[in-house]
Amino acid sequence: MLEIKNIVKQYSNHRALNDVSIHVPKGSIFGLLGPNGAGKTSLIRIINQITAPDSGEILFDGEPLKPKHIERIGYLPEERGLYKKMKIGEQMLYLAQLKGLRKSDAMRKITFWFEKLEMQSWWDKKVEDLSKGMQQKVQFVATVLHEPDLIILDEPFSGFDPVNAQIIQREILELNQKGATIIYSTHRMESVEELCDYIALINKSHKILDGSVNDIKHSYKNQTYIISYKPKAEVALQYNEDLFHVVEQTTVHDAQEMTIRTDNRTSLNELLLFLIPQIDILQVREIVPSMHEIFIDKVTQNANQTLS
């Protein structure tokens, strides 16, 4: 859907993006991650053609990004804003028409969305009379109204209560199932695992990690398992340092729990074969690092590198 190639964006005293290349597959939900000030917003603005890169190229559906593509993109900026004194209905109509919809089409689609999200009574209200959450909802609808192929959401859940966040998440997934590609920019990692198929991690204007969420998580596994067990009577637990080593051992209620790390050559089967004669295994769990941990790990590692 989107092929970002070697983008460089230089501001007067700092480089916001340094040779960033990202591939966003069609129909995916793509997480654009990174700490504050990493360059996410700069990249999003370039995709939206609000600013232009100093060098590099972006392909949209295989062709170079041009002003005509604007109508196929929906953008929800992190800093939300609507005309405070304007009525919701008129405002929606205006924004939709700016995206190239005809008035009648815009009208039909607004009605559809207002019914879907139960906002019909808001038509004649002014933005300043709505709560913050309601404004966010209005803004979300304005973003997706013209049925864009590419939807860019910058922190879409901020300001929502859990119930409304759930509704919006459902809508995002539904839009994705209907074929829209979604770029989801955030620094909240929990939602990334729930939603994203692919991610790119940007830190200090460099892309430091990208790929599918599953691949990344697998590559960050380090063969660590938690095994909870009951010791067999009169059998003392033997350790084999060639196979594994125990990182931690605790007692949980009436069971024992140990965290074991194996080296790369030992599979889980071999480990269990070794342990089964000695203990009664209740549960085995592999520790897969969360996106959150990978994120923190990569960003701090990156910071240390630049320091040294």
Place this chain on the structure above:
Amino acid sequence: MNKIPLIIQREYFSRVKKKSFLLTTFLVPLFFIGMYVGVFYLTKKSFEDSHAVVHIIDQEGSVAPLLKSNKNLTYTNSNVELQQQIAELKEQKDNTNLLIIPEDFYTTRQVELLSAGKPNITTQNEVKDHLKEIVRSAEYLRLGLDGENIKKINDNVSIAAKELSEDGDAKESHTEVAMGIAMALSVLVYLSLFLYGAQVMRGIIEEKTSRIVEVIISSVKPFQLMMGKIIGIGLVGLTQFLLWLVLTFALTSAATTLIFDQQDLASEAMAQNKSAMPAAGGLDFLQALQSVNFTELLLCFFAFFIGGYFLYSALFAAVGSAVDSETEATQFTMPITMPLLLTYILSFGVLVNDPNGSIATWLSFIPFTSPIAMLVRVPFGVPTWQIILSLCILIAGFLCTTWVAGRIYRTGILMYGKKASFKELVKWFKYKS
């Protein structure tokens, strides 16, 4: 698809539909009419209410009998002592005066006029005129001249000032009327350029602080948004002017027919003519007004207003994009509007006194000052080629400022919370788009 019309439409209707727009549109003409009626009424009243009583203490002895009462003044001879008369005077509320004529009046020609409140100028002048007449008669007598015959001499010379037009014909010139119109135009253009320019700026600051600007410019180019806003607000301004023109005209004619009967008006106009415009030499004021080419004036007004508006509102737009609040904007609007302010002030002196002098001519070609300077000159008559040249320069000027403003604008609107300086603005201007 070009989206500028859509933006213009929103900017226009969101303002025209506002209550404040309707209020100013209808209240301003009412206010002017109110002033007009008020001034008319007060002037009329002051003519009626100027009756005064003058007590005379004549130490010279022969002057008092020569002073004759008329409809404005009643002279009475004071019989009481000076001190007592002064004490009495203090009690009086109305226009009561005490005229003390000293013994050596004919040589010093000095008198004292005491009054209870502030001395009334009209009364003073009237008393002075009467005394002059007495002195003059006495002098005629002393020099052996025939006073009666001298009074019969008519020395009233009237000048019909005519100016040579381009084709060599002489036409009547009415400098005073031209001056009045010139100054009125200067005020009107100055105020409206400020008013609507500031509206553009405020609109942009609003879009910036409410952060909607990022949503909009993900759909349209920043330049389109800026131009849409400038044109939209400009149309609001033109609508307002047209409504004012129509309303003022309608209300003025209604007011004149309703409140004053025609005869009254005519005599009042005569009175005003004589006092306010002695040089017009008895020519009818209305006739003088008719000599002004109103079609040319209106055309020039709209052309120069629109040109000046585009020029300045583009600058205001650049300022609006660079700041986060209106208070912050002052440091930039001040230098930008300096040329305008300067011309405005000059228009009351140099420009109207010497409308074809070199200062006025130069100012009417510089695009930053021409909207006011040229309009001030137009009522005095300006060669057509000058008007056209000035307009062309003005158009070139606003193309320039919109280009510069556009470059600052597209960077400025995305800069939040950054203190802008002139150095910063230059940097923004240089950014690649």
